Amino acid sequence: xxxxxxxxxxxxxxxxxxxxxxxxxxxxxxxxxxxxxxxxxxxxxxxxxxxxxxxxxxxxxxxxxxxxxxxxxxxxxxxxxxxxxxxxxxxxxxxxxxxxxxxxxxxxx
Amino acid sequence: xxxxxxxxxxxxxxxxxxxxxxxxxxxxxxxxxxxxxxxxxxxxxxxxxxxxxxxxxxxxxxxxxxxxxxxxxxxxxxxxxxxxxxxxxxxxxxxxxxxxxxxxxxxxxxxxxxxxxxxxxxxx
Numbered sequence: 001x002x003x004x005x006x007x008x009x010x011x012x013x014x015x016x017x018x019x020x021x022x023x024x025x026x027x028x029x030x031x032x033x034x035x036x037x038x039x040x041x042x043x044x045x046x047x048x049x050x051x052x053x054x055x056x057x058x059x060x061x062x063x064x065x066x067x068x069x070x071x072x073x074x075x076x077x078x079x080x081x082x083x084x085x086x087x088x089x090x091x092x093x094x095x096x097x098x099x100x101x102x103x104x105x106x107x108x109x
Numbered sequence: 110x111x112x113x114x115x116x117x118x119x120x121x122x123x124x125x126x127x128x129x130x131x132x133x134x135x136x137x138x139x140x141x142x143x144x145x146x147x148x149x150x151x152x153x154x155x156x157x158x159x160x161x162x163x164x165x166x167x168x169x170x171x172x173x174x175x176x177x178x179x180x181x182x183x184x185x186x187x188x189x190x191x192x193x194x195x196x197x198x199x200x201x202x203x204x205x206x207x208x209x210x211x212x213x214x215x216x217x218x219x220x221x222x223x224x225x226x227x228x229x230x231x232x233x
Contacts, residue, residue: 007230032217035219036154036220038154043204043225044204044220046219049219054217055221089154089156089219098144098159098220100155103153
């Protein structure tokens with residue numbers, strides 16, 4: 001089974017900061033990696049698919065990169081509405097399902 | 110506007126059954142795979158099950174295999190999850206999610222729309 005890890009598990013940042021979240025797969029998943037944002041009490045929202053493709057309607061301050069086992073979600077200038085939990089998800093090997101990472105909570109410093 | 114509305118959740122005793130439904134609108138339902146994803150209170154996301162546009166490909170998480178059954182009715186634009194032999198660890202908010210692809214299990218899959226979820230609580 002492919003395991004997904006994220007780091008850090010949480011971070012505190014200020015409005016305007018550049019934020020980077022890392023996701024690592026236990027084996028190569030090519031570019032089959034998606035990123036979601038979830039705010040408290042709300043459903044997850046797709047931000048990035050296929051490692052670097054920006055979902056329609058998502059602000060351009062969000063970007064994704066990586067391939068193989070190491071991936072990054074970057075928020076270039078953190079906005080108040082970006083405080084949330086971020087999850088990565090692999091779609092390379094779905095024999096055991098679409099594995100999500102454990103999440104990274106971004107809160108206000 | 111895409112809408113996914115889940116229903117059927119509630120309080121149920123261990124060992125009993127429950128059937129969740131998801132009513133879809135705003136897109137051509139039978140063009141896309143659909144999934145159920147759950148989130149235990151205060152925990153992360155866990156994929157539960159997925160079904161292709163034509164029900165030809167179905168998958169389950171190991172944690173629910175043999176107990177849960179996913180199905181869809183394209184004529185009714187609806188997705189279902191039959192949950193049997195429920196356990197305390199099945200307690201969670203269950204989300205219905207639309208895939209960007211038609212085939213469940215496609216590596217190009219991503220879940221681009223989600224419902225607001227229906228809460229299942231398994232307790233005696």
